[in-house]
Amino acid sequence: MKKLSIFIALSAIVFSGCKQDDEFSGPDLNNLYGGFSIVQDLDISNRNVDFSSGESTYFTATFSKNVEWNIEIKGLTSGAIRNIEGFSDNLNNVNALWNGTTSILPMFKGEDCAVEVTFLNQTDTLRDTLTVVAGRVNQGFLLSDFENGFPANWLTFIQSGANMSFNIQTSDLSAQGTHYYDMGGDVNWDWLKGYVYIPASAYGVQAFPLNSNPANVYFNTFYYKVPTLNNALILFQFCEDDNEDGTFNANNEDMYSIQVTPTAAGWSQLSVNYADLAALVNGAPSTPAGNGVKEPHKLMQVNILHLANPTSGYAQSYIDYLIFTENGPLIP
């Protein structure tokens, strides 16, 4: 009993030292509930920014209290939008830095932009403008952005249906640059409207120069859904030269695929990890025909097939900016 009493007494002594912290966590509530005003107006560090040469720009402003803010930068030619959000009492070179990326496609290009800063639960809005001299350049192996016409040595097959339109279009609303590839047509006897084969040989190599680890390789592209059409499918196929003999044999070598059903009108981004590709037969998973190992460094051809139910009428999709990236998906 004596030992227990000593133990209890010691424990009580330890607790007698407990006291409250003399600081608090999180932002000051008095500040949050205080009045809001703009202390220092919006300013832009670089009003003529060239993202293609690695430049960036940032915004500055100071407010009377911490507040949730949103900077919206809108390309006046492309319609591209970049949103930067934060919670602070100022904008600075850390929390309001813009390196040319986009939140809502298309990508920014050389164009004037409108900048607007809005605040949660506040009516104030700050506005300014800046000029993008040139859009950012992404790292990776670019298959094509269609800016220089249809790439040499790509192969196409186009069904002899009605209103077939497998060609390059020019528009400021392209996902990237000013050109995209338009695939459309009405083929009432076949799901296939047309395809594009992209062999590695078009780039002077036997296999695309990709990392051998499929988890590190991403295939990226932008695709466009025409708002009034709901029937298109785009199938991307990746043909591996398992035995490295310079040819692809579908009977005993791997072909992995991903099928995209455009659902949201306008441009969307597809970024798929090579490791997540699957062998598909008529859209359903199947066993690969080759060694069953995903080997991006043996990829020798990419196929793009435009499909639609033959009874569904005219189908159309656009694609733009086909690029392989490493260690992460494309950040447009």
Add this chain to the structure above:
Amino acid sequence: MIYNRMIIRFFVMCCLLFAVVTSFAQSPARKFNVTGAARGYFFGDRLDQNVAQEDTITIPRLNSGHVLADLGLNIRPNKNMEIQGMVRVRNDYGGFWGSGVTFDIRQLYVKGVIGNVVRYQLGDINYRMTKYTLWNNDQELLSLTPQAFRQQYDVLNYDHFYNNDHSWRQQGAAAEFALVFSKFVEELQFHTVATRVRASNNSSINDRIFAGLNLQLIQSKYFNVGFNFVNLNDIEGTSRNTTLFRNPVMTYTAEGKWNNEQWAATSDVEWAHSKTFYVNDAEAPEWKGSAIDWRAKVKNEKTNVTLDVRLSKVDALFNSPGAQTKRINYGQLPTAYGRITNDQVVRNLSMMDLMRESNFYNLQLQNYLMAFAPKYDNITPYGDATPNRMGGVINLGWESPKKDVKVYVANTDMQEVRGEGTLTPRKFMRTEGGVEFKREKAFTSWQRRLAAQLSFRNDQTTRGGTDVVPQVDLNTQVAAAGLEIEVLEKLDLMAGWQWIQYNGFDFVARKNAYGETFNFNEYKVNGKENMMALGLRYRFSENAFLTTQWNQYDINDATLNSTSYNVGQIMVLYQMNF
């Protein structure tokens, strides 16, 4: 077709298995055992909404259910080794001929003894350490739930490996051994565990490992001390991501016991330190926190009155994933009636969903504090290791000599260690009490089972306001009652009632990816939930029963964008453990 082949193979395996078991059953030392459980579960729900304009979109009736069998094979090839494998076969009602049928490995482990010294276990491990290192705290409201509803909670807890010993189901390895001494010290025990909490994706996510060590020195039956170390850490090189999470927690424990003919007393203390940081991440904060928890319990052996006192202080930055991870993931949405009204608004999680929504429940340790529902528990949402709390709990209890009647009253008085958004701390007050009566043979003149329980809890959170900052005042009351009467032999009439009311205002911290508070959301609630059940249970044996229940749940929530509705439920549950 594939499923058909699987089913045929499975039944052939089962037949062979039972043949083997039967043959071994006649030998004195059985090397094989079949263990497991079987269950049939059915819900028939009907939703009625109290809305001005009739909801013509939401389907009011939902039927769902499944039959499953957990078939485990326990093999003991020799006296020092045991292998357990368990497969779950589940078929949703209406899912015959392949669709809806699933086969899963539910349990797989190997355990044994090396050289009669070291005990080990590999594979699935149910592991528990202390309340500040590795402890699976009960979900909200469970302790106040009558048996009529508890049956559904039991199904959830069984499916998610939530055991009464508060262990977490992990996959990894554990080992333990002990040194026995002849003088001064009775025994020195070593326990160690390492489990894989998260698997690498070979790209950007590293393997995450939980490792633990416990040293327990048993001086005598009256006194022991312990040292515990756990660490949740990312393994470098398992992906290209060089940012590595680290969370070591170290605790020291001591326990003393004393008793004589009239009194029995125990006291224990746990003193903990934690450090939370990232390697190769300049933006990540480094947290250091400590906790101390002392408890004393005195029992008068003659009157069976027990006084239990607990004092604790847990720093705001004390982070112990093993002890603070919650069972319920409040980020999920209900699958039953996920959206209601003509506007198809998201239906908020309710007391009824806690009882039956399997997808709310979490199986893995989380590195930072998970979200919680202040209306259900704003005082101890992360159990005893809830950070940013200091204060005490006093519990006075009594139980009859035959332990068939239990009564308790308890009071919790706590406050924050560190204010949130202000230096003024929140204050927490909880008052609760309960009575439980349970007899297998109720009276000499009526020798049948009778059980009843009644409980009540009142929670208050308060903090003064200023001219511009509103004051915090959040109140929650929970009441429950349960009754089980054996009306015919082994046939029980069951009734249950649970009611919760919440009203008031508080702030809920918004946290960034590093668990830091960067803003607050206003949290206003004003609602009542009521749940009643009436049913029959037939007990085939101690391990098997069939129950059918009618439940009525209703909610009246005056909070903005909420609605009032009720759900009538017919539930049939057949449960057998073997």
